[in-house]
Amino acid sequence: MNYIKKFFLIVPACISLVACHADLDQNPIDPDSFTETNVFSNAQEAKSALAKLYASLALTGQQGPAGQPDITGIDEGTSQYSRMLFSLNELTTDNAVVGWGDPGLPNLHAMNWGASNDFTTGMYYRLAQEVSFCNSFISNAQALNDNPEVAAYIAEARFLRAFAYYNLMDLYANVPLVEQVSTELPEQSNREMIFEFVENELLAIQEDLLASGSNEYGRVDEVAAWGLLSKLYLNAESWIGTPRYTDALNYSQQAINSTYSINTTDANGNGSAYDELFLADNNSNGAQNEFIFAINFDGNQSKTYGGTTFLVHASIGGSMDASEFGVNGGWEGLRTTKALVNKFNYSVTAEDEDGNPVEWEDARAMFYTDGQSFEINTIANTFTDGYAVTKFKNVDSDGNQGSDLGGDFVDTDLPLIRVAEIYLNYAEAHLRGGGGDAATATGYINELRERAFGDNSGNINSSDLSLNFILDERARELYWEGQRRTDLIRYGLFTSGSYLWPFKGGISGGMAVEDFRRLFPLPSNLISVNQNLTQNTGY
Missing domain, CATH: 1.10.3780.10 (SusD-like)
Structure with a gap:
């Protein structure tokens, strides 16, 4: 963790990663300047460059906490990845409201945003930038690919790029698929193509990522690929119309069988190990054993x-x-x-x-x-x-x-994939016909509930297990962790009138909204610049 945090301090040296075109491929005149030629001169320097890819999810610019932002046109603090994930995946649901009146913010809970909304626009550019950073790293690091260390770095970069596309597919669906740094305006891809790309990337890098639990805290290993595949396949029917629940269950089981485990450490002696997951020392109090992928x-x-x-x-x-x-x-x-x-x-x-x-x-x-x-x-x-x-x-x-x-x-630290979610993925995939068995699924749920209750008084029987129960259990376990909108869409409840919450659709008792709200719009200024792109329906 300390190494990753030190990475953040040297990020400014790596800003040239976003400028990798041929006209800039020259040796510096100033001997003190530091360019990508230096960054990728050896494995150690490449490791420093890898930090920018992780830092792009945690930080907002080259100075911090404000100044020299990576993305302009939006308040810099607001533009941070997980803050925007909360805005788009929690504030649009029953999990959260916010009292501030920032332009575009009240529209999220009211579910009446437009194509120029600051938050939907900012998230698109944050994720697109992460793809660009990853593409640049992968391209430049290839020269050192015969080094096993660097091969693992490249696999991590490919995971982070796949993770960015997972988010883009979830939020916007039909986005350009760009695998190399280029000055050409990209063509638009459809959701099926993005799904296939993310799937193939994760399957391809499994053996190049470090073994379960063997990487530094804050960096991904092979279990992160399995965890993201579990999430990907669980949403396959919702996103591309093809059920992949057997795959979701199998990769959930693979991740569960790894070195990661549910945190049961009650370090503060309050009778619950759940709150340890969200404290300032969650990198060392036992919670880190549950975090498959987290932002430091x-x-x-x-x-x-x-x-x-x-x-x-x-x-x-x-x-x-x-x-x-x-x-x-x-x-x-x-x-x-x-x-x-x-x-x-x-x-x-x-x-x-x-x-x-x-x-x-x-x-x-x-x-x-x-x-x-x-x-x-x-x-x-x-x-x-x-x-x-x-x-x-x-x-x-x-x-x-x-x-x-x-x-x-x-x-x-903020978990993005943790073992508890994978337990819930297994149970849902089982109930949706993915195989496995009810006893195993019930056992996983009861592990979570025993942690929550401190004993077995909250345990359930296999007969209590249902899809609606799992959706509610996901709300109880994962609220405010950036999951809720995706879950409600998978269950067909995000836009429909069959499940209402306060101020859904902008009225106190809640109301149904248009189905096209299951996707966010592509940024209007992006559409105007790139004629290859077609706006999502309804915007």
């Missing part, structure tokens, strides 16, 4: 107004004490809806005078209720409307504040 953050070395800094600060307001979360104040933005809170109805242990739940036996129900209303009357500028979420904190397992003593920036 450090309050001193990798400063950003996105990432978990955003998740912690933006979730604090009302009567909440920011010091308990290891930061210097709240941004009074993010809350949740009663639809998520109600997923924990089976474990309520206390109610307020109005009969609203305020305590739960399931430790995953991490809500702040003091002074917060259960119902949301208005979203804008009213933090106390809706329960607050206390899932992410910038304190370690002993309650100590993160490394930034000023309390501005957060150390907590």
Whole structure:
């Protein structure tokens, strides 16, 4: 982890990676300048360049936390990958609302965004840039490919490129497929082509990635490829109309059988190992054993107004004490809806005078209720409307504040693929006809629930296992981790009127919206520049 964090400090030296055209292929006049010729002179320098590919998911520019942004036209902190993933995959669902009035932001929960929306546009360019960085690295590193170390670096770059395309396919569907740095305007590919590319890349790099658990923390190994294949195949029917549930189950099982495991370490002695996953020391408190792929953050070395800094600060307001979360104040933005809170109805242990739940036996129900209303009357500028979420904190397992003593920036790493999700993938793939057996699926679910309850009092029987149960269990286990929109689309509930939540479609009781909202629009300025592209239907 320390090595990866040091990578962030040398990222500016690697900015020439985005300028790899023939007219720039020359030796520098200034002997002190550092170009891609130096970056790819040997395996050690190539390893430093690899850091930019990881850093592009965590950071926002060449200076940090603001200044010299990678992407212009949008607030730099907002442009960070996981912050935009939260905006597009959580704020558009029953899991979250935000009270801020930034242009384009209220449209996300109201589900009435357009092709010029800052957030849908910013995410497209962030992912396209990651593809560009990866393409450049792969091209330049090929000269050192006979070195086994560099071959593994290239496999990591191909994974990160496949991950970027996985996101592009999920969010936008029909995007250009570009595998090399080029000045030519790319042609548009369809979702089936992107799916096939991601699949083939992940299958091809399995043997080149390092073995399970043998890479440095923060870098991917072979299990990341299996985990992403599990996710890819689980969504295949939703995305390309072809069920691949047997493949989803098989790769879920392969990842489950690896060196990664569910975190059961209750390092802070509160009776639950679940909260350890989202604390400032989750790189070392046992949670790291569950993280198949995570974004690393450090309050001193990798400063950003996105990432978990955003998740912690933006979730604090009302009567909440920011010091308990290891930061210097709240941004009074993010809350949740009663639809998520109600997923924990089976474990309520206390109610307020109005009969609203305020305590739960399931430790995953991490809500702040003091002074917060259960119902949301208005979203804008009213933090106390809706329960607050206390899932992410910038304190370690002993309650100590993160490394930034000023309390501005957060150390907590953010899992993108973790073993608990793979357990849920297995169970869903089984129920959808992918094979396996009910006893195994039920056992995986009960492992998660035993962690949440601290004992077997929340366990289920195989007869309780159903697709609807799994969807609700995914909400309970994975909320605010960037998954919810994708899950609701797979279940046919994202746009339909068969499942409503507060202010879905912009009205308090919720309403159905147009089916084309299952995809986000390609950026309008991209369409105007590249005549090869056709806008997604409805925009």
